[in-house]
Amino acid sequence: MPELTLFPQPQQVERQAGEFTLNAHTRLFSHEGEIAEQLARYLRPATSFDLPAHPLDDDILSDAHNAIVLVAADDEMADEAYALDVAPERVTLRASHRHGFLRAMQTLRQLLPPQILADAPQTGIAWTIPCVIINDAPAFGWRGLHLDVGRHMFPVDFIKKLIDAMAFYKFNTFHWHLTEDQGWRLESKKYPRLTEIGSKRAETQLPSDPQRWDGQPYGGFYTQEEAREIVAYAAERGITVVPEIEMPGHAVAALTAYPELGCIGAGYEVRRTWGIADDIFCAGKDEVFSFLQDVLAEVLELFPSIYIHVGGDEAPKERWAACPKCQARIKAEGLADENELQSWFVRQIDSWLNERGRVLVGWDEILEGGLAPNAIVMSWRGSDGGIAAANAGHDVVMTPNTYCYLDYYQHEDWTREPPAIARTLILPQVWQFDVIPDDIAEDKRHHILGGQGNIWTEYIPRAGHVEYMAFPRAIAIADVLWNHPADRDYDDLTARLRAHRPCLDALGLNYRPLED
Ligand code: ACM
Numbered sequence: 001m002p003e004l005t006l007f008p009q010p011q012q013v014e015r016q017a018g019e020f021t022l023n024a025h026t027r028l029f030s031h032e033g034e035i036a037e038q039l040a041r042y043l044r045p046a047t048s049f050d051l052p053a054h055p056l057d058d059d060i061l062s063d064a065h066n067a068i069v070l071v072a073a074d075d076e077m078a079d080e081a082y083a084l085d086v087a088p089e090r091v092t093l094r095a096s097h098r099h100g101f102l103r104a105m106q107t108l109r110q111l112l113p114p115q116i117l118a119d120a121p122q123t124g125i126a127w128t129i130p131c132v133i134i135n136d137a138p139a140f141g142w143r144g145l146h147l148d149v150g151r152h153m154f155p156v157d158f159i160k161k162l163i164d165a166m167a168f169y170k171f172n173t174f175h176w177h178l179t180e181d182q183g184w185r186l187e188s189k190k191y192p193r194l195t196e197i198g199s200k201r202a203e204t205q206l207p208s209d210p211q212r213w214d215g216q217p218y219g220g221f222y223t224q225e226e227a228r229e230i231v232a233y234a235a236e237r238g239i240t241v242v243p244e245i246e247m248p249g250h251a252v253a254a255l256t257a258y259p260e261l262g263c264i265g266a267g268y269e270v271r272r273t274w275g276i277a278d279d280i281f282c283a284g285k286d287e288v289f290s291f292l293q294d295v296l297a298e299v300l301e302l303f304p305s306i307y308i309h310v311g312g313d314e315a316p317k318e319r320w321a322a323c324p325k326c327q328a329r330i331k332a333e334g335l336a337d338e339n340e341l342q343s344w345f346v347r348q349i350d351s352w353l354n355e356r357g358r359v360l361v362g363w364d365e366i367l368e369g370g371l372a373p374n375a376i377v378m379s380w381r382g383s384d385g386g387i388a389a390a391n392a393g394h395d396v397v398m399t400p401n402t403y404c405y406l407d408y409y410q411h412e413d414w415t416r417e418p419p420a421i422a423r424t425l426i427l428p429q430v431w432q433f434d435v436i437p438d439d440i441a442e443d444k445r446h447h448i449l450g451g452q453g454n455i456w457t458e459y460i461p462r463a464g465h466v467e468y469m470a471f472p473r474a475i476a477i478a479d480v481l482w483n484h485p486a487d488r489d490y491d492d493l494t495a496r497l498r499a500h501r502p503c504l505d506a507l508g509l510n511y512r513p514l515e516d
């Protein structure tokens with residue numbers, strides 16, 4: 001029997017003889033109509049089959065022929081766990097939760113001929129599914145992809161396409177980086193200048209020559225309605241959208257819109273140049289906190305995610321050091337220095353979010369000057385921040401640039417690749433992603449919630465280019481986060497990816513060609 005290629009590789013797969021064939025007479029049964037209808041929505045476009053859904057009662061479980069049966073498991077299975085049994089007479093999906101059924105559906109889609117992924121009717125295809133018994137559950141509960149829409153933004157339809165691809169690989173978290181020095185991309189009702197002014201930059205630094213600019217105004221933002229649409233689209237696929245509103249740094253677009261929120265209070269311009277800006281939100285002015293709370297209040301309305309990312313990275317302290325208001329705050333709060341002031345800043349937001357039932361996520365710089373009590377840390381400057389935070393009893397998402405930065409070059413020979421940020425991350429290295437480094441104490445390992453791939457877009461102006469940078473590296477990340485294999489044979493990964501190529505093609509992804 002030929003081996004099955006599945007990404008991510010399920011925890012347990014037992015191949016059986018024979019196959020099930022989906023045809024115009026196949027019926028769906030389930031305890032809950034909506035979940036069967038969701039499966040039908042996946043299978044209908046390519047097959048044109050009706051796939052009517054029927055209520056499930058017990059004799060159907062053993063009797064139904066030519067049926068796909070979705071069984072609500074009585075034994076409590078974990079949120080995303082599922083079992084899939086494909087037999088010649090029927091396919092049975094078992095799960096306790098909607099997310100488990102959704103993950104099972106993606107496995108089923110991968111077992112079908114790749115033409116199933118088409119959104120228009122395909123003719124002359126035998127819709128067979130090889131018989132198999134699969135028991136599956138993820139190793140980690142946070143399996144994410146991040147997308148920076150501040151440096152460049154992408155159409156709503158592309159965000160949906162990316163979410164579809166994420167669902168296919170069983171990612172469950174879309175980290176949406178919405179604000180930057182170079183552009184504020186989320187509509188605020190209370191602060192309209194954030195997008196009227198903050199979403200536009202005069203021109204953009206050229207990737208080919210950082211001493212030159214393109215002379216082209218650039219701008220755009222997502223309306224609240226579009227954000228809601230994306231959140232709903234993702235939720236339907238079992239993906240949580242974690243929004244990121246950056247503070248205190250990466251805030252020049254906001255300062256351009258509302259200059260009074262900076263230490264100097266004037267002279268800001270939405271950045272046309274990449275890198276780190278000295279200008280950040282003033283920590284001494286109370287109106288900065290009322291502004292941020294107002295903005296976050298709108299964000300909480302749009303994003304049901306428990307986790308709210310507030311950035312915290314790359315915030316130089318020069319302005320705070322020279323600002324009388326910031327210095328007065330340091331004194332009034334009995335803080336030692338500007339690092340403690342950043343920590344104090346994050347603690348204000350941490351407790352504000354906690355009061356509203358949310359959890360603050362920040363980049364690992366939020367460790368400097370002391371970590372806010374309930375914050376979780378996203379470790380990006382390697383794994384050290386994540387190790388320190390986990391050992392201190394905080395939850396952590398691992399996204400070390402050494403394994404997870406998908407904006408880096410995919411080949412050591414940069415001349416073979418489109419311009420990228422000046423670092424390299426080749427697929428074999430991604431595949432070695434060390435999610436739980438040895439330096440984390442045994443009794444602290446559960447603090448590692450999971451990991452994610454990050455897509456920063458300074459040098460990624462278009463959607464097809466995002467796909468090129470993300471795939472196939474994101475698939476390797478999905479695989480590691482789902483089954484956390486102890487042995488990682490790179491030849492095995494590449495063989496599996498080559499066998500998986502028809503799916504990548506059918507998804508219409510502009511992936512980087514697999515090296516043979
Ligand atoms: C980051 O890459 N600055 C989080």
Ligand code: ZN
Nearest residue numbers: 263282323326
């Ligand atoms: Zn200040």
